[in-house]
Amino acid sequence: xxxxxxxxxxxxxxxxxxxxxxxxxxxxxxxxxRLALALDAFGVDEIELPxxxxxxxxxxxxxxxxxxxxxxxxxxxxxxxPADVEAALACGARGVNLFLGASPALGAHxxxxxxxxxxxxxxxxxxxAAQAGAFVRFSAEDAFRTPRRDLLRLFDVEAGARRLGVPDxxxxxxxxxxxxxxxxxxxxxxxxxxxxxxxxxxxxxxANAIAAWQxxxxxxxxxxxxxxxxxxxxxxxxxxxxxxxxxxxxxARYRLEQLPALxxxxxxxxxVAVPFNQPLTAAHAFTHVAGVHSNAVLRAPHTYEAVDPAxxxxxxxxxVTSRLTGRHAVARFATELLGRPVDAEEARGATAALKATAExxxxxxxxxxxxxxxxxxxxxxx
Ligand code: HCA
Ligand code: CU
Numbered sequence: 001x002x003x004x005x006x007x008x009x010x011x012x013x014x015x016x017x018x019x020x021x022x023x024x025x026x027x028x029x030x031x032x033x034r035l036a037l038a039l040d041a042f043g044v045d046e047i048e049l050p051x052x053x054x055x056x057x058x059x060x061x062x063x064x065x066x067x068x069x070x071x072x073x074x075x076x077x078x079x080x081x082p083a084d085v086e087a088a089l090a091c092g093a094r095g096v097n098l099f100l101g102a103s104p105a106l107g108a109h110x111x112x113x114x115x116x117x118x119x120x121x122x123x124x125x126x127x128x129a130a131q132a133g134a135f136v137r138f139s140a141e142d143a144f145r146t147p148r149r150d151l152l153r154l155f156d157v158e159a160g161a162r163r164l165g166v167p168d169x170x171x172x173x174x175x176x177x178x179x180x181x182x183x184x185x186x187x188x189x190x191x192x193x194x195x196x197x198x199x200x201x202x203x204x205x206x207a208n209a210i211a212a213w214q215x216x217x218x219x220x221x222x223x224x225x226x227x228x229x230x231x232x233x234x235x236x237x238x239x240x241x242x243x244x245x246x247x248x249x250x251x252a253r254y255r256l257e258q259l260p261a262l263x264x265x266x267x268x269x270x271x272v273a274v275p276f277n278q279p280l281t282a283a284h285a286f287t288h289v290a291g292v293h294s295n296a297v298l299r300a301p302h303t304y305e306a307v308d309p310a311x312x313x314x315x316x317x318x319x320v321t322s323r324l325t326g327r328h329a330v331a332r333f334a335t336e337l338l339g340r341p342v343d344a345e346e347a348r349g350a351t352a353a354l355k356a357t358a359e360x361x362x363x364x365x366x367x368x369x370x371x372x373x374x375x376x377x378x379x380x381x382x
Contacts, residue, residue, distance in 0.1 A: 130160030139165025291326020
């Protein structure tokens with residue numbers, strides 16, 4: 001599964017930094033502290049915060065999160081400037097995630113600096129933080145639209161960085177490109193770990209993160225629900241689902257049963273619903289509709305389930321509200337409803353009645369119950 005073995009995977013949650021770049025996000029100090037505690041309780045290995053140089057309030061928030069004494073390592077996200085590094089050190093940060101635009105596009109239109117000037121900046125900022133004893137990660141922003149030669153020249157600066165980050169800043173990388181780049185860094189800088197941060201503009205964020213891990217990256221960035229700039233990055237839940245289905249042991253140290261509440265709390269905080277297609281925590285993530293599916297799931301759930309809902313503290317739902325509903329689902333529903341077994345003929349009759357109504361309009365479970373009772377000649381509840 002993983003071609004190169006390193007230490008255990010580390011998951012860095014950047015909901016408080018990248019997630020704040022989601023267009024609808026606004027976090028108060030209290031929100032930040034509560035979220036940091038929830039992420040720590042879930043078990044993420046690292047938590048990234050915005051630069052304390054953003055504002056005096058941002059610096060106070062960093063100090064407040066540090067005072068929580070979390071088990072997770074706290075990293076502050078910094079530009080490669082002495083002011084950012086000094087602000088981080090002044091708040092007591094022991095881990096700094098420095099980043100600088102690497103691609104020709106960012107060099108020309110964002111930073112407006114020559115490659116040499118950028119290398120000098122990296123050397124100075126990484127060196128300053130490393131000499132102060134901080135854990136330093138340096139990330140080459142837009143790494144996948146940067147010619148490999150330029151990328152390596154920038155990373156060659158190293159200057160005491162303990163980890164190198166390769167962000168897919170605009171979400172255009174493929175799993176093959178991610179694996180190739182991580183592999184090249186591993187060969188060139190033995191002893192220095194790699195981190196991957198992937199945006200989801202083309203829907204590849206989870207697949208790309210897994211490609212990075214399989215190529216040997218030690219740390220993957222996520223946010224709750226995948227929140228971030230534009231359509232965001234790899235989601236915490238998506239990564240958990242992906243790893244769990246490889247091997248539940250890979251995510252045994254995370255409190256997966258806390259994920260539904262975590263996703264729901266963050267969704268509420270930023271004013272969205274948990275997306276209908278969110279792995280593991282979507283409203284209908286464990287609802288089975290078509291008769292063929294329900295029939296098999298009632299006999300053996302793994303036929304149509306990637307993950308047992310009990311792992312999330314959730315329960316499976318076998319729908320009886322569709323014209324696609326099958327008689328096995330109806331038989332079970334009727335048995336629970338009436339508190340007695342129903343025979344095959346009753347199940348067939350109730351199914352036909354249900355399907356006839358569901359063919360014409362959308363129905364809910366209450367209506368399904370009324371239809372089944374009527375079909376079986378049982379009076380409804382008062
Ligand atoms: C940003 C850029 C970043 C940085 C990632 C990193 C990206 O929004 O500031 O530091 O590794 O996607 O490139 O989030
Ligand atoms: Cu990003």
